[in-house]
Amino acid sequence: MxxxxxxxxxxxxxxxxxxxxxxxxxxxxxxxxxxxxxxxxxxxxxxxxxxxxxxxxxxxxxxxxxxxxxxxxxxxxxxxxxxxxxHPVFDDTPRPLVSYTCRxxxxxxxxxxxxxxxxxxxLPKLWSNILIYNPKPSQVYLTNVWLERSGKNPLNLEVDYNSGKRQYDVRSEAQILRSFIRHLTRWKKFRFNVSVKVLGLFYALTDSPHKPLILESVDLDFHDLLPHRRAEEGVDGILKYFHSCPTLRQVVWHTRELDRFPQHAPSQLTHVHARFSVSIDDIMTFLPQIPLIQELQIESLRRPSKDTAGTVSLPLLLQHLRLLRILSHEVRGTSFIARLTCPSLESLEINHSNDFPESNQDLQEIPRFLHRSGCRLQKLDLRDAGRNITGAELEKCLSDSPLQSLTYLHIWISHISDQMVGLLSRKSPTGLHQFAPFLETLDLPSCETSDGLLANMVSSRWYEALDDNLSTPVGHLRKAVIFPGKYFGPIDEAFFSTKVLY
Known part of the structure; x- marks a missing residue:
């Protein structure tokens, strides 16, 4: 009307x-x-x-x-x-923003x-996404204007600050949060990176008759919590309150608030991002409690609190998991995937670092995991700072893996050698590439290869002819980010210096 x-x-x-x-x-x-x-x-x-x-x-x-x-x-x-x-743009503006990627x-x-x-x-949809960056007095009134114009629409809310300066108006932050809380029943997603000084506003919610009836995503981080250890019990009560929402599906848990998986985590969770240090055994104990999990991100693997050497168990089936991201340090990320079977997996990232220059990863766990899962992996991101991973070891890992559906590949090791580029270049008698024939994005940050191999490999995979030979079969590659370990040879230098490959 x-x-x-x-x-x-x-x-x-x-x-x-x-x-x-x-x-x-x-x-x-x-x-x-x-x-x-x-x-x-x-x-x-x-x-x-x-x-x-x-x-x-x-x-x-x-x-x-x-x-x-x-x-x-x-x-x-x-x-x-x-x-x-x-890419996100961090604007310290006097007004609310829609998001970091919408100006x-x-x-x-x-x-x-x-x-x-x-x-x-x-038009309520225009006013339903609100990002407050570095809270300040000028944003208080405008926030209320946006909330009024958002009507009855679900709200996606975010409060953040410049972690480098650590200066913003906590009073304005509290006023803005009070305005948000008056519309609690419409919260759909929120990410609040706020001061522990506003913890009381959230704790009061635990006794409020109003509930966030449609809440799907929770990301709550009190960035200055560590000096206030007595506040931990209050934080746990706040998280328990939000975890009780029957519509909750996505959570981000931070190391300042948690050092283990919460016992009150809801079973219906589909997206879990654990930003605290956790052992593989603790993860394996927690995962059966969330059978619907679709995306799992682990920021840091730690050693178990007790010796579990010799413990053998069947791989855990995660039927719905589509994305698995593991950041590991000393404890091998491949040790975790050795205990999983993920038939729906589409994206796998293993980012491993170590105090020692040598890698302790067993790369052959990757093809074993992928064969066991029978998944159609589309994105593989493999990073290892260890210097003892050879080109032959990497080439064997990837060539043994079922990666025919792969569209995105990022490999970051000490150096990419001729063997790896040879794997990416090989073709079958039909003219299709034998490895990942549908690759669209390729990121190789550190290459030490014979001159001309990289240029030939990228040319053979590009989605359109890069030379005058229009009869050459084209591939699917649309973005290539290639960097030399030290410098390109003259052929590769001439090729990459004249082309913007994206």
Missing amino acids: AMHAIANSPPPSGSSSEATNEILAELIASLFLSRPSLNSSSSIAIDRVERSVPYPSRARSGFDISQLPAEIICEIFERFMEDDSV SDPTKLGQICSRWRAVAVN
Whole structure:
């Protein structure tokens, strides 16, 4: 009803109408020109081309853009609020933000004309994602404006600060959090990196009759908690309160709040990010309690508190796990995957470091794990700072692994050798690459190879011909990030210096 009234309100007249038409023309052009997705490996290249195309003026062609139906204007506004930064941008602005990757300001939409303002104010979706960075007094009033305009929409809320400066207005932070809490029943996702000085606001929720009825994601971190150890009991009560929400699916647990998996964690969790140090045995004890787990991220593996050498158990079946990310230090990440079977796994990251320069990983656990799981892995990210991983060992690990569905590969070891590049270059008699034939993104940060091998390998996999030989079969590769260990030879230098491979 409200949207129908807006659509039929009188359009602006005179010179302001012409100015509005020009601005509308640009937005409509950007809407119907295919806007690149941030997930696309070729997004940067496409974005450069698109920005160089002049937007056609629909006003000059005789079409009065101000007469657009409200539904079309709403769609334009929603596209305007989509993510537009490939990398997060940390702006210390006096206003609320939509997200770290969206620099659009919805208040500007209401500055064009009265009709646009009416549509924007009555479109709750524009105001339902609120990021407060470095809380300050100027954000308090604007936060309340955004919350009022968000109507009854679910809210995605975030409060963060500049960890380098560690200076922001805690009083403003408390005022903003009080405003958020007044809309508690609409919280869908929140990430709060806040001071322990506002802990009382959260603890009061445990006795509140109001509940976050649609809460799906919780990420709560009191960044200055460590000097206040007596607050731990209060933090545990707050986490228990949020864990009791029947709709909760995603959690991030921080080392300042936890040093073990909480006993009150809900069984329906699908996404768990543990940012505290935990042993493999503790993880294996916890995982059967969350059978629906889809994404598991472990920040730090620690040694068990007691000797469990000789303990043998069947691999645990995680039927729904799609993403597994392990950061390990001394304790081998491959020791963890040796105890799992994951038939639905799509993404695997093992990032291992060690106090000693030698790696203690058993890379052959990776092909054993993948064969046992029978999954169609699409993303593999393997990083190891150890210097004793040979090219032959890495080549055997990858060639023994079933990676025919792989689309993303990042390998970071002390150096990538000829053997690894040879694996990536080999083709079958049919002309398809034998290893990961559908690879779209390749990241090799440290290469020490014979001159010309890298250029030939990338050329053979690129999605379009990079030379005049148009008869050469093209592959699927759309992004290649290649760095030499020391320097490129003349052939590779000439190849990579003249091409932007993304």
